[in-house]
Amino acid sequence: MKKTVTLSLLVTGMAVFGQFKEDSIQFSKISSEILNNGKGYTELKDLTKNIGNRLSGSEAYEKSVKWAEQKLRDAGADKVWLQEVMIPVWVRGKESLQIKTADGQWKKLKMLSLGNSEGTGGKDVSGEIIMVKSLEEYDRLTESQVKDKIVFFNHPFNQSYAQTFIAYREAGAYRRSAAILTAKKGGKFAIIRSLSSAFDDVPHTGNMRYEDNISKVPAVTIGNTTADELEKLLKNKKVTAKLNSNCGMKGEKLSHSVIGEITGKKDQSVIVVGGHLDSWDVGEGAHDDGAGIVQSIEVLRTFKKLGIQNNHTIRAVCFANEENGTKGGKQYGKTARDSNEKHLFAIESDAGGFSPRGISLEMDDKNSTQIQSWVNLFLPYGVYNFDGKYSGSDIAPLHEMGVPTAELVPDPQRYFDIHHTEEDTFEKVNRRELLLGSVVMTQLIYMIDKNW
Amino acid sequence: MKKTVTLSLLVTGMAVFGQFKEDSIQFSKISSEILNNGKGYTELKDLTKNIGNRLSGSEAYEKSVKWAEQKLRDAGADKVWLQEVMIPVWVRGKESLQIKTADGQWKKLKMLSLGNSEGTGGKDVSGEIIMVKSLEEYDRLTESQVKDKIVFFNHPFNQSYAQTFIAYREAGAYRRSAAILTAKKGGKFAIIRSLSSAFDDVPHTGNMRYEDNISKVPAVTIGNTTADELEKLLKNKKVTAKLNSNCGMKGEKLSHSVIGEITGKKDQSVIVVGGHLDSWDVGEGAHDDGAGIVQSIEVLRTFKKLGIQNNHTIRAVCFANEENGTKGGKQYGKTARDSNEKHLFAIESDAGGFSPRGISLEMDDKNSTQIQSWVNLFLPYGVYNFDGKYSGSDIAPLHEMGVPTAELVPDPQRYFDIHHTEEDTFEKVNRRELLLGSVVMTQLIYMIDKNW
Secondary structure (H helix, E strand, C coil): CHHHHHHHHHHHHHHHHHHHHHHHHHHHHHHHHHHHHCCHHHHHHHHHHHHCCCCCCCHHHHHHHHHHHHHHHHCCCCEEEEEEEEEEEEECCCEEEEEEECCCCCEEECEEECECCCCCCCCCEEEEEEEECCHHHHHCCCHHHHCCCEEEECCCCCCCCCCHHHHHHHHHHHHHHHHHHHHHCCCCEEEEECCCCCCCCCCCCCECCCCCCCCCCCEEEECHHHHHHHHHHHHHCCEEEEEEECCEEEEEEEEEEEEEEECCCCCCCEEEEEEECCCCCCCCCHHHHHHHHHHHHHHHHHHHHHCCCCCCEEEEEEECCCCCCCHHHHHHHHHHHHCCCCEEEEEECCCCCCCEEEEEEECCHHHHHHHHCCHHHHHHHCCCECCCCCCCHHHHHHHHCCCCEEEEEECCCCHHHHCCCCCCCHHHCCHHHHHHHHHHHHHHHHHHHHHC | CHHHHHHHHHHHHHHHHHHHHHHHHHHHHHHHHHHHHCCHHHHHHHHHHHHCCCCCCCHHHHHHHHHHHHHHHHCCCCEEEEEEEEEEEEECCCEEEEEEECCCCCEEECEEECECCCCCCCCCEEEEEEEECCHHHHHCCCHHHHCCCEEEECCCCCCCCCCHHHHHHHHHHHHHHHHHHHHHCCCCEEEEECCCCCCCCCCCCCECCCCCCCCCCCEEEECHHHHHHHHHHHHHCCEEEEEEECCEEEEEEEEEEEEEEECCCCCCCEEEEEEECCCCCCCCCHHHHHHHHHHHHHHHHHHHHHCCCCCCEEEEEEECCCCCCCHHHHHHHHHHHHCCCCEEEEEECCCCCCCEEEEEEECCHHHHHHHHCCHHHHHHHCCCECCCCCCCHHHHHHHHCCCCEEEEEECCCCHHHHCCCCCCCHHHCCHHHHHHHHHHHHHHHHHHHHHC
8 A cells, every 4th residue: 555655656746747847848948939039129119219108098009009909910819909998188288397485586397297187277376385294294284284385295215125116105195195185275286206216306207196076286296306405495495386287188089908819729718918008108118018018919929939739818918098097907807797708817017127026916825826836937037926916907807807817026126216207218128137027927828828 | 741842832933933023123224224325326336437447457446446445444344454466467458350251341340359368469460260159060170171260159148048147157168268279270369259148239358268388369259240240241251350459468466455344243253245346448347346346345334334233253355356367366365264364154246236136155055054044034135046056256265265155146137238348337237226235245144143
């Protein structure tokens, strides 16, 4: 009996080892193919340099829809189509922010209106600046202290965290709620210090919110250096700010997400890999999220090129409107639900095209434990961290429907230096780092397609 | 009895947990201090922009000696001194490489002589180019096929590896031995394709070797684009190359490594953290190895700033002449041996100022197992990989004396795009990535100082 058990354990052990070896060889083929022949880097150059930034509703976004359609065909997708989605149209227009001390001249500050903010309608709006460093400090201010003032939320990005996303989430509260808080106490508009890890003067835009029945005051952002200078100025003097801006919502528009797939050989249940095709209206949307787009297309191309027979349908989705509405992700989820299309798994890449370090898993323990058990296959590619329990915002609707979802976790040190700024350009992306992201997503999808 | 065991296990467990918690808090203090107040990034800017590249024997290197001395004092070192070391003096001088096809004009190529190579003594040396792709291919050539020819070693950097250092080591054989191999079969000089992961035309210099009793023919390098073009040209035509260069060894010179330490409170056994102060004579020596220098100085400053009472002496060593002789490291080892100075541990940072991912350990199993057991303390800082079994070349002499040695393992994707080139500039270094390297080395030294 003992011998039999030992033998059967041995056989099982050899089978497990044989399996590991086979997967390991496939991982290596995927990596070699992409690192040597990957097209993502040159495609990203094309997208960023020939189309550039591409806010939902802009002409550039519509160009990028055609571009993505073509690239998915080039990648060898069996089927490519556009998914209709109504998107909000926000337009920046002209904007300027100036300050003046009691004894001084007006001085222009480098600034950006926050995305989705209403402007001043082309009129000057001015008032005295009051500064707070935290939400708690703002809470202590009375309505009479804020009324008719300009509120400067000067909360610094916390450099202490090794993981920059923690600092981003903390500082995010200011970007999202500054306008609402300011309006609630009668302030005229809000200035926030940018959510930036850089020691420079680059303003970072990004989404903000309004609430029903609360006046929609403008919210703008300034870079770290300007924020520091303003803080210093405010220590000794009263400072007046004057904003003139034309930004605002201009209704809705019909646009599209772009989808390509390679058909499953066994069934048509769907594995999604995606990123968002839109970007903010500054820079080139290279890391955010041109990277995720070209990486997702690369996954399809690699399956085709290596002739991997996928059991399930593998679908690359270039979501519309992540930045200021996530309408693409919502529409995708709705369509999947309405058509009763079974989704096995979805992963998004939307944290920059940096060296991958992990995969964040938002799913039940059984599934996440299985993926974590593959760690030794991923380690040679620098991927060790499966501890995150979140996934991309475009696939949140799928997650809500019960689909196991995930997000690629790249190195987070450089992202918030350039996120949502003029500096998010192709030059900031490294070829090998970008391609390794595609490698890891292709490897993961290979494993899921085979085992689920 | 059982109760006692359980209780004592519980007490031990609580002690272990208490210990972990205490260390974890100290790790966090170190990280916060450096990420918020670290001086390494601005010091690197100063070193690279105000001194620039600093090959051993150059005036710039001597400036950097004074610079490092001052920075170690600024960091609060209890003792700072210069260690004498005789270094080779290699000078590049003017150089040009041209090619001509049978029907064409002479055309200048972008090139660099390899470090330590002899030149042509200012005379034109020309001959027909023969190309090989591998050492094996070269071995098959007869002497008469090579005699009076120019040998073009066109071995490409292998992009397939996720770990670029493997490709670098493989391609390194060409850089080191091209001149010897060429001379052995009577060739006039060698051209090698650069050890470069980039898709550009930047030539990468680096050390090469000669052997006694084998003629010292010149060796030069060209970037990837030029190498590709030359390869294409050679498919259809005979191509003549003409080299004119003045480089060569100009004897030896007395110079210095720079050392600073904070005295041990319990004993004077030494923990070394270091990098090399010299660089190649192109670019700014930012990642290689200005990064290692400012990171090492940061370790001392952080111990002082946080008032950590170090049991053993912690010494930052800025080694001279790593690039073309490793004389600084050899002299340091010799001095330690001659003075019978006990060294507990040494770590070098010489793989770029990128996001740290691990610590490579060259030491006996007992010590490496203990360091590996600290992995959960390091994981929040992105450090997971303790599998490497090598350490920096400057501390190899210490290792040979039996000292446990280590090397910081940063992300390797971008290093060989810029290594030993005009492109290794301050702009390629990210503040947070650089500082995290200091964080991890300070944390490791804190643990070793406390536990060894």
